[in-house]
Amino acid sequence: MLNLQNWGVLDKEDGDEVTTISAIFLIEPRQCIQCNSEQIIKHGPKWTTYRDAPNYGKPSSIRAQLKRYKCKSCNCTFVQPVTGMHSEMRMTERCFKYIQAQSLRDTFTNIAHAVGCNEKTVRSIAHEYLHSLSDAYKPRIEGWIGIDETTLDGKLRFIVSDLKRRKPLEMLPDRETPTVSNWMWKHRNANIEVFVMDMWRGYRSIIYKVFPNAVIVVDKFHVVRMANEAVDKIRLKLSKDRVKAIGQDWKRRKSLLRMRYKNLSEHGKYNLDMWLENEPDIAIAHNLKELFYLIYEMPTREDAEALLDEWLDMIPADICKGKSDFKPLVTIFKEWRKEIMNYFDYPITNGYTEALNGVAKVMNRQGRGYSYEIVRAKLLFKNNVPILPSESGQPSQEVIDEIISKVDRCIKCGAPRMFGIATSFDDYEHCDDCFLEK
Incomplete structure (x- = not known):
């Protein structure tokens, strides 16, 4: 029921909002924790309540009966040490x-509600845990890397991802040149083949x-999007010379221009054909857009280069x-042609990094006030928790051996008292075997 080693269950109370388990710790000390004297006597019980992990869909707590002791040698009083x-x-x-684990997946308010504690407690634990993860984080940066930026709290944040392994690698506080340059210089020895x-x-x-x-490969969707934007701007410019009703009708049907012609339904193709037949200027823009999309469907870079020259x-x-027309799209090929056409040697997009942008925004929106450090940790470690170094607070093997040596013994045979089937306080003086022989 309790599933905690060295603890025995006394009672269980299923409330409407919380489950409370009364329990007793079964290992009693044999020495004073201050002077190590064995001259100790019981000094009355003490009830202490501990929060436990949620059980059966609602908060759970343990009402522990701890024994107090008094040392005859140093006159100090202490509560029996417990584990778990x-x-x-x-x-x-x-x-x-x-x-700690849920802080990477859920909001602090939801975790506090599930555990039944104050939200400040969850926040304190989560902050310490997430900062420790950040300190221990050593990303493996290699292969094909995607870089982009997203706006959080009115500020552009630089995001890095591993496109082949589909993992977030880093989020920087801004995308300014010194910040990005310092990060890249830090990883200058990384075996990076491609940046998208x-x-x-x-x-x-x-x-x-x-x-x-x-x-460097320029993400194809940033390029083809400019073709759609050019057609849309030409539609807007021409609609100003038409009556208001025609302009509004064009606005309602603009999705016909944005979609690929081959992806339209028969009804959509019919409506678009009628529209383009009556508006030759829009027809020219639409046909240029469709031909531009074909460039990315070419089987080789040489074929794509030839079709691009023909299109220009x-x-x-x-x-x-x-x-307000195709000039911005034409201009980028004067400066970025090499990087754009590199797509045909390394056919990969930055879609995964773009998706991470949306994930980061959702996390930030759900948290309502998360700091940059918290959003970064949630984004990086949700599905990729780094291994933390051993905490100094964990007991060493020597301490564990000492605890075991102080386990109270059966008054009959001297074996450790296990309490597996004991039902009353008097039974706790015996081990399970001797208890059965009683």
Whole structure:
């Protein structure tokens, strides 16, 4: 029932909101914990309540009957030492570990409700645990790395992921050049083959300086999105020359322009064909967008390069003049063509890193006030908990042996008293075998 070593159950009370188990610790000390004298006498019981891990879907607590002792030699009083309980908090060690584990998966408020303790207690345990995880964290950075940024609390945070193993690697407090440069310089000896990123000049300049042999691949979705944006801007510009009703109708049907033509239903294709037949300028923009998508479907880099050159040559001058048409898309190929076309040598996207951006935002929104450090720890360690060094508070083997040596013995045979089937306080003077012989 209790499943705690060296503890015996006295009673169980199932309340509506909490389960309370009355228990007694079965190992009695034989010496004073101050002077090691064996001249100790019992000094009355003491009841102490400990929080336990949730049981059967509701909070659980242990009402422990602890024995007090008085030493005749040094005149000190003490409570019998117990195992299974946290040394600094009124809770079991497994409850403490439960809060630590859940702090990576749930909000502090929900954990406090499940355990039946104050939210501040959960926050204190979680902060200490998450900081210890951060201190012990040593990521393995190699292979194909995705980098991106996401906005948390009004600030852009730099996120790094392992695209092949699909694991988050790091979140930095900002994406400023000194911050990103320091992090990359710290890992300059890492065996990184590819960086997948968006078209941010700052990232590119740092990567080429720190990792001159790495390949940069521009995420294809950032590129093809610009083709859709160009068509949408042309639609908006042309709608201003139409009556208001036509402009509103175009707005309602803009999804027909954004979707690939091959993915439309027959009804959608019919409506789009009718629209493009009556609006030749939109038809030209839509056809350019469809042809641009075909570039990424080419089997080789050479074929893609050839189709790209053909596509650039066929863009009419009147829809390549400013920010409201295809000019931004054409311009990026003057500066980023090599990195964009590297996709055909390393066909991978930054989709996983983009997904991590959304996960981080959800964690931050659920927490309502989480610090950057807490969101970072939750993102990095939810499914990847680093191994912590042994805590100094854990008893050594010598201490464990000493505790075992002080176990009270059966008054008849001298064997350790195990209390497996004892039912009353008088039975605790015997081991199980001698108890059966009584």
